[in-house]
Structures are given as C-alpha cells and as structure tokens.
Amino acid sequence: xxxxxxxxxxxxxxxxxxxxxxxxxxxxxxxxxxxxxxxxxxxxxxxxxxxxxxxxxxxxxxxxxxxxxxxxxxxxxxxxxxxxxxxxxxxxxxxxxxxxxxxxxxxxxxxxxxxxxxxxxxxxxxxxxxxxxxxxxxxxxxxxxxxxxxxxxxxxxxxxxxxxxxxxxxxxxxxxxxxxxxxxxxxxxxxxxxxxxxxxxxxxxxxxxxxxxxxxxxxxxxxxxxxxxxxxxxxxxxxxxxxxxxxxxxxxxxxxxxxxxxxxxxxxxxxxxxxxxxxxxxxxxxxxxxxxxxxxxxxxxxxxxxxxxxxxxxxxxxxxxxxxx
Amino acid sequence: xxxxxxxxxxxxxxxxxxxxxxxxxxxxxxxxxxxxxxxxxxxxxxxxxxxxxxxxxxxxxxxxxxxxxxxxxxxxxxxxxxxxxxxxxxxxxxxxxxxxxxxxxxxxxxxxxxxxxxxxxxxxxxxxxxxxxxxxxxxxxxxxxxxxxxxxxxxxxxxxxxxxxxxxxxxxxxxxxxxxxxxxxxxxxxxxxxxxxxxxxxxxxxxxxxxxxxxxxxxxxxxxxxxxxxxxxxxxxxxxxxxxxxxxxxxxxxxxxxxxxxxxxxxxxxxxxxxxxxxxxxxxxxxxxxxxxxxxxxxxxx
Numbered sequence: 001x002x003x004x005x006x007x008x009x010x011x012x013x014x015x016x017x018x019x020x021x022x023x024x025x026x027x028x029x030x031x032x033x034x035x036x037x038x039x040x041x042x043x044x045x046x047x048x049x050x051x052x053x054x055x056x057x058x059x060x061x062x063x064x065x066x067x068x069x070x071x072x073x074x075x076x077x078x079x080x081x082x083x084x085x086x087x088x089x090x091x092x093x094x095x096x097x098x099x100x101x102x103x104x105x106x107x108x109x110x111x112x113x114x115x116x117x118x119x120x121x122x123x124x125x126x127x128x129x130x131x132x133x134x135x136x137x138x139x140x141x142x143x144x145x146x147x148x149x150x151x152x153x154x155x156x157x158x159x160x161x162x163x164x165x166x167x168x169x170x171x172x173x174x175x176x177x178x179x180x181x182x183x184x185x186x187x188x189x190x191x192x193x194x195x196x197x198x199x200x201x202x203x204x205x206x207x208x209x210x211x212x213x214x215x216x217x218x219x220x221x222x223x224x225x226x227x228x229x230x231x232x233x234x235x236x237x238x239x240x241x242x243x244x245x246x247x248x249x250x251x252x253x254x255x256x257x258x259x260x261x262x263x264x265x266x267x268x269x270x271x272x273x274x275x276x277x278x279x280x281x282x283x284x285x286x287x288x289x290x291x292x293x294x295x296x297x298x299x300x301x302x303x304x305x306x307x308x309x310x311x312x313x314x315x316x317x318x319x320x321x322x323x324x325x
Numbered sequence: 326x327x328x329x330x331x332x333x334x335x336x337x338x339x340x341x342x343x344x345x346x347x348x349x350x351x352x353x354x355x356x357x358x359x360x361x362x363x364x365x366x367x368x369x370x371x372x373x374x375x376x377x378x379x380x381x382x383x384x385x386x387x388x389x390x391x392x393x394x395x396x397x398x399x400x401x402x403x404x405x406x407x408x409x410x411x412x413x414x415x416x417x418x419x420x421x422x423x424x425x426x427x428x429x430x431x432x433x434x435x436x437x438x439x440x441x442x443x444x445x446x447x448x449x450x451x452x453x454x455x456x457x458x459x460x461x462x463x464x465x466x467x468x469x470x471x472x473x474x475x476x477x478x479x480x481x482x483x484x485x486x487x488x489x490x491x492x493x494x495x496x497x498x499x500x501x502x503x504x505x506x507x508x509x510x511x512x513x514x515x516x517x518x519x520x521x522x523x524x525x526x527x528x529x530x531x532x533x534x535x536x537x538x539x540x541x542x543x544x545x546x547x548x549x550x551x552x553x554x555x556x557x558x559x560x561x562x563x564x565x566x567x568x569x570x571x572x573x574x575x576x577x578x579x580x581x582x583x584x585x586x587x588x589x590x591x592x593x594x595x596x597x598x599x600x601x602x603x604x605x606x607x608x609x610x611x612x613x614x615x616x617x618x619x620x621x622x623x624x625x626x627x
Contacts, residue, residue: 032527033452036443039436040459043496048462051473058473119366122359129360137367140374143605145556147574148598151581152373155380155595163376163393198370255466258558262578265585277468284472285563297469308464 052301058294059084084295094296097276100185104275105253107189108196113245115193116200120238121230123201124208135205139198146195150262153191154179158266179267191259196252200245207241208234243315247308254304257281276300374602381599385592403596415597417569418576422555423604425490425572430550433495437546441504442535446517456505462498471563478564489564490572494554500546507542508535548608555605573601 062080088094119138123131141149157178159165168175178187211234219229235242257277264270272286273279280300284293380388384399391397407415444456474493478484483492512535520530558574565571568579577597584590 030449033443033447033449036439036447036527036531037455040440040496040501041455043436043492044459044462047474047493047496048465048470051470051477052465054477055469055473058476115366119363122362125359127359128363130363134363134367138363138370140606141370143552143609144374144602145558145574145605147556147558147578148601149373151577151594151598152377154581155591156373156376160389161380161393166393194370194373197366251464255468257468261558262581265582277466280468280472281563290472290476293472297466297472301465301469304464304466305461 055294055297058291059298062291080291084292085299087292088296088299091296093273094276094279097273097279101254101256101275104185104189104192104256105250107185108192108253109246109249111189112193112196112249113200113242115197116245117204117235117242119197119201120204120208121234123205124234125226125230135202139202141195141197142199144195146191146258147262149195150191150259153187153194154263154266157187179263180269184267184269188256188259188263192253192256196249200249203245204238204241207238211237240319247311247315250311251304251308254300254307377595377599377602381592381596383592385589388592388595389588399592400596403592407593407596407600410593414568415576415593415600418571418573419601419604421487421570422572422574422601424487425494425557425561426551426555429491429494429554430547432491433497433500433550434543434547436495437497437500437504437550438508438536438539438543439531440501441506442508442512442531442539444501444505445508446512446514446535456501459496459498459501462496467559471560474560475563484564485566485570487570490561490570493560494550494557497546497550497553500550503546503549504539504542507546508539511538511542551608552605573597577601 060080060082061077062083064076064078066076122128123135144152156162156164159175159177162178164178165175176183178184215233215237216229219233224232255277256275260270260274260278264272272282276296277300280293280296283289283296376393379394379396381403382400383391383397384402387397387399440459444452470493475484475489478489483489516534516538517530520534525533555572556574557572558578561570561572561575562578565575568576571579577594580590580594580597584594
C-alpha cells in the first residue's frame, strides 16, 4: 500500500478526515479533540465570552440615585432598557470621534497598503540590490511598540527638537504646527503608516515569492515589460493577500487608541475623546459611567462585526466570480 | 541624492532580451528604480530610530539647543539618570515586560499549538462553529473587551496584579488560526495513523510525533505573541495602578506624561525608549533564521 496515495488534506477547507482504523482508537479519538480544546474553550469563556456578555448586560443597566446619593442604598442599579443606546447614538462626541477615525482610516489604509505593495514588488523585481538589508530596515518598525513609535514621532514633530523645523527654518519657509488641526491627522496617520507598512510588505512579498517562475518566463517570451508583468500578473496573483491585509488594516485602524493617547501629553489638540475607543475608555474610567461606556462598546463591536462580515462576504463572492470565469 | 548612489547593476549576459538588443542604459536605469525606492523606504523607516540613537546621547540642555542630528555628550549621564530614577524602576519595567511577554507568549503558544492541532486533525461535531467563534475574537476591539474584563477581574480581586495582565492574553485567536494552518500542512495523516496502530495514546501522538513537526511554525507563533504582548499598552493601562508592575510601554508613557510638566524627564524618556527597542530587535535578529515568514500569508511550504 502506497502511503502517499492515502495522504489527504484536512486543512481549513474541512475535507473529510476518514481513515480506516480500529473501533477502539476511533472511540478514543472521539473525546481527544474536546480535551485538547478545553484550555482554549475555558480561556475563551472566561476572557472573551463572559466579558462580552457582561458588557451587554451592563449596557442595559443604569444607576438610580435617590435623595442626595449618600449612604448605602442611595445608589441602586436598575434596568435602563435602551436608554444608554439612544444616549450613545445621539452623542455628538462619539459621532465626531467616529468621523475622525474614518477620515484617518481613509489616509492610513490606502497609503500604507500602497507603499507595502510597492516595496514588495520592488523587492521581488529582478536585479534589485540590497534587498535583504532594505527588507529588514522596512520591517523594523514592526518590532517597535506603538507607544514608543508614537513617542519617537511625537518628538520629531516637536518644533524645539524636530529636524524638519530646523530645515524649514533654514530655508525660510513657514512652519506649520504638526500637532494641531489638519496636520495632526497627517501626523497621526504617518505613525500608523510607518508602523504597519513593513509587516504588510512581508505578507505581500511572501505571496509574490510563491508565484512559479514559469509564469514570468512565459510573459517575457510574449514581450511583456517588468511594469506590465507587475500590473497584469503579479498584482492579480497576490490579490488574496491584498484582501487579507486590507481587512486587518481596517480592523486595526478602527481600533486606534495607543498613538493618539501617547501624543496627548505633547499637545493640547488631542482630546480625550479623539477616537471612539478613547471615549469609551474616558467614560468608563475617567467619568465612571460604565453603563454608558458599555453601550458604546457594544455599538462599536457590533459595527465592527457587521463591517467585517460584509467585507468578507463581498471578498468571497468576488473570488467565486473570478474562479467561475 | 548622492547617498543613493547604489552599485551599478551589471546586466548578466543574455539574461534579458533587452540587453542583447543593445539597450543597456535603459535597462540599467530600470534596475535602479527598485533599489532607489527601497533605499528611500529604509530611510523613512530608520529615521526615527536614527533620531532616538542620537537624541539619547544628548544632555537635557543639548536636546533643545543643538541640531537634531548632531551627537551630544550626555549619554553616560542619561544612563546614570535612568538608573537612578526612582531606584531603577525602569529596569523593573523591563523585567516585567520580559515576564509578561516571555511567559505569556510561551503559554499562548502551547494553547495555540494544541488547539490548532485538534482543529486540523480531528473531525468532530462543532469544529467549524468553535473555530469561527475563536476567530471572532480577533475582531473584538481590545477596549471593548478590556472594560468588562477589568470589571470582572475586579470582582475576583485580581486587578492590579501580574495575573490581570497575563491571563487575558494567553488565548490569541490569530495564533490558533496559524497553528491550525501549520498543523494541517506539516503533520501528515499517515504519521498519526501509524502512531495509533502502534497503540500510542492521542496525547502521546501529539506530544511525541506531531509537536516536533510543528516546531518551526510554533516559533513564528511565539514570536507573534511575544511582540503582541511586549507592545501591548491598553490592557496594562487599564488593569494596573501600581507602577512597580508596569510593563515598559506603560512605564515610558507615564514618564512622558510627567515630562510634559518637567522637561528634564524628556531625556529619560528618550534614553528609555532607545533601550526598550533593543530587546525586540535583538530577538528578531536571533530568531530570524528559524522563522518561517510564509506563515504570515497563510501559505505553508510543504
């Protein structure tokens, strides 16, 4: 019996795992996966499911203060219905935070992925020099904590220590305040682009490397230029990676918290409610309104899930259409 | 830009039809574009790192008075100040980060490995449901989780402890996902079957046969979790109030916050940031060769 003939893929596609084996081993194998998954399930229940359930529960509650709010029994937790939700949805601070983050995402995601794709294509091109060194250099920011990255760039934005201001000053050019108004958006976006480009570049580069060389040889025989090969062959062939990186970038962008929080000590223009998550944090821990914060958290989580599933479905449909062609 | 003058690319004879047809200058220029682009990209990525290396050598006075990229004379002094700051609390933060990231990543790699293996190898009721549930964890914004996690851990009297930062980070949905892909590709069904024929228990098959085959992939998972925990700011920010238990990210942040009122602390923040970058960069360089980057894109070489 040839062993390779029986080899089956039982990967993410969920192909059947069907091997002839004695009943006793099958019986034993039946409980094994559950035992193996027990730690993950326990951790999931304790640190994911329970907190989410608790947040949902809290979001329907509020505190009723009777009298002056002094003494025990003066503050009582009661059922609030949808009150916290209507409050959150009509909250202009939350709306502005959301709009700010959407604007920020519109800068970060295309620029970051555009650069990542560009660098990946350049790394993959023929006759490129210094590829290993530059690859490592561009990937380096991934190893630097977001807080430290924001801190470093924050200092580079500070007029007193920044080389940019020094250069602008010598050139006699106007010196914009990088930590205020419109430039603040660019300043924050730049930190995210700097931190994320290398990681995405590696993801795209890895799938570029998986393209068989014969494909290029055939294209070259047909007289395709490197640019044509990049546009017509490489980019379409790495589109699954592009979809993946796009998806993770959107999720990460919507959750922006560390960078604006770190820049806050350096400028007065970053408010405590700059991003929706910062507002949730402020309401829960700064204002002590855990009920309102829970409702906002649930809304954000729901919107994120909706967006993700919508996106994944759209991506799946497109892939199927392409496969059908 | 003269710094971008890269070595001229010598066209290998006959490697491209273009050179053979007598158009070497154009070909050479085209080959320069990728190299120049990558060098510009490297420059952009290294700029803040170069800045922090130089800024850490400046004394507090020099920081605001000399040109940014001119080295100063205060490096030794800065290190001394950092050591002296609150009896060396900085090193306590580093040790804490090493503990959170090292132990956390080790535990979470174990959980990822065994869960990914189970999800890849066995066919059982509820497999896909369970997998999708775990994956949905990736989509949950950390603050959404952290607020109720804090409240729950407060009820269990665990907030402001090492456990409050360690425990919620053991399960990494992304690690489980990677481990599943890797186990599916690296552990052949025949080997498991052979183990069963020989009468080995499922546990023994996993630990003695499958796990060694999964090691290269698990190194990647470990590195991911290590970086994720080392870089995490939000969870400790919410959970901890005693700064003796702070990881380095939170420690530097509080130092920066105080620095807004006492600019003398800025040099400490900068020197501290430089030293905080070293361990991860060193880890990357050491682990690089064990590291299967293919996993990143979900593609596994067989």
